[in-house]
Amino acid sequence: MNNNMSAQEARVKWSLVAIGIAGLSATPAVAQEGDGGVVREARPSKSVEDVLREEHTLFDNRFSIEPSINYSYSDRSKLALRGFLALDAIFLGELNLDGVETHITTFDLNMRYGFSNRLELGVTIPFVYRSTTYQSIGDDLSTERESEVNVDEAALGDISATLSYRLLPETPTRPDVVISAGVRAPTGKDPYGIGLREDDNTNLIVPTELPTGNGVWAATTSVSLLKTLDPAIVFGSLGYTYNFEESFDDISASSGDQPGDVDLGDSIQVGFGTAFALNERLSLALSYSHEHIRKSEITSNGSTSKVIDSDANVGVFNIGGTYALNDSTSIVTNLGIGLTDDASDISLTFRMPFQL
Incomplete structure (x- = not known):
């Protein structure tokens, strides 16, 4: 027993x-x-943390510094007719093909600090270098000669700050919901009152300098959602930017000061996409972002008028990826392809977040 x-x-x-x-x-x-x-x-894998940081907000009670560089290129051509139509069939005058090539390189210093697992503050300080080439057929009134002028500018851009708050944490049936509010200060070179110049023996008139900012204060608000659907992560956002009306001593490109008020058109932004954590360190993201900008208005000498062709629709398809070098440093890349006429043809971004 x-x-x-x-x-x-x-x-x-x-x-x-x-x-x-x-x-x-x-x-x-x-x-x-x-x-x-x-x-x-x-903690989640480093690749998942990188996705949260780039596409949403990562509340991790740490201070991070994120230097980045962005390059965008756009090429615009416009047929310019200077004359009149005779007998409904014959055009008398000048026929010019004008082209504008724009290169914009922006160096950003992004700083983020998470006060808790629900509250985070971010500040962005940009430095902008712009180079624009203006081309036109018709140098010395000849249809066989082309004139070309290059204008460049390098200066501080508009500094912005954003406060993000996690409204609802993610659950098995509910996405993570974050609301954000921010402000943008007019610290860059504004585009108003910039003079024009004409090169010798050409029919091309170009600005004397280029802007690096919008020139007005702006307030932004947005809401973003993120849901983990293993192995994918889906996200979306909706935002609105309000530009405050501002007075300037000169808003005209002609000689002499012409004071006036500028009311930039407000804009609404929407975006959505998905990301995949391929392994512990590597992730891939596909997304689409769209921004609709309303027409701007100017007030001068007591009369208000809308600025022609100041509204825009900017649609961009993004392909991005992150790779974690170690637990505190990652490399982030993004390729943006413009899908509308108002968007840049191509945009390339490199970022390297450091967590302290």
């Missing part, structure tokens, strides 16, 4: 050990510290 009891006790002990081992292997999201006491859940 003692032998039977010993055998039964041994079977019970081995069963308990097996159950304990199975229980430990079935809970990989739980981490232990000290003498084996459970204290917290394990």
Whole structure:
């Protein structure tokens, strides 16, 4: 009987050990510290954290510095007719093909600090270098000669700050919801009152300098959603930008000061996409963003008028990826392809977030 009891006790002990081992292997999201006491859940992989940082907001109670460089290129051609139509069939005058090539390189210094797992502050300081080439057929009134002038500018851009708050954390049935509010200061070179010049022996008139900012204060608000659908992450956002009306001593490109008020058109932004954490360090994201900008208005000498061709629709398809070098540093790339006439033809961004 003692032998039977010993055998039964041994079977019970081995069963308990097996159950304990199975229980430990079935809970990989739980981490232990000290003498084996459970204290917290394990952090997500670094690739998932990078997706959260780039497409949403990562509230991790850490200070991060994110230098970045963005290059965008656009090429616009416009047929210019200077004359009149005779007998409804014959055009008398000048026929010019004008082209504008724009290169914009922006160096950004982004700083973020998470006060808690719900509140984060971000500040962006941009430095802008612009180079624009103006081309026109008709140099010296000849249809066989082309004139070309290049104008460039390098200066500080508009500094912005954004405060983000996690309204609802993600659950198995609900996405993570974050609301944000921000402000943009007119620290860059404004585009108003810039003079024009004409090169010798050409029919091409170009600005004397280029702007690096909008020249007005702006307030932004947005809401973003993110849901983890293993192995994918889906996200979307909706935002609105309000530009405050501003007075300037000169809003005309002609000689002499012409004071007036400028009311830039407000804009609404929408975006959506999906991302995949390919492994512990590498992720890939595909997204689309669209911005609709309303017409601007100017007030001068007591009369208000809308600025022709100041409204825009900017649609961009984005292909992005992140690679974690280590637990505190990542490399982020993004390629933007313009899908509308008002968007840049191509935009390329490199970022390197450092977490301290």
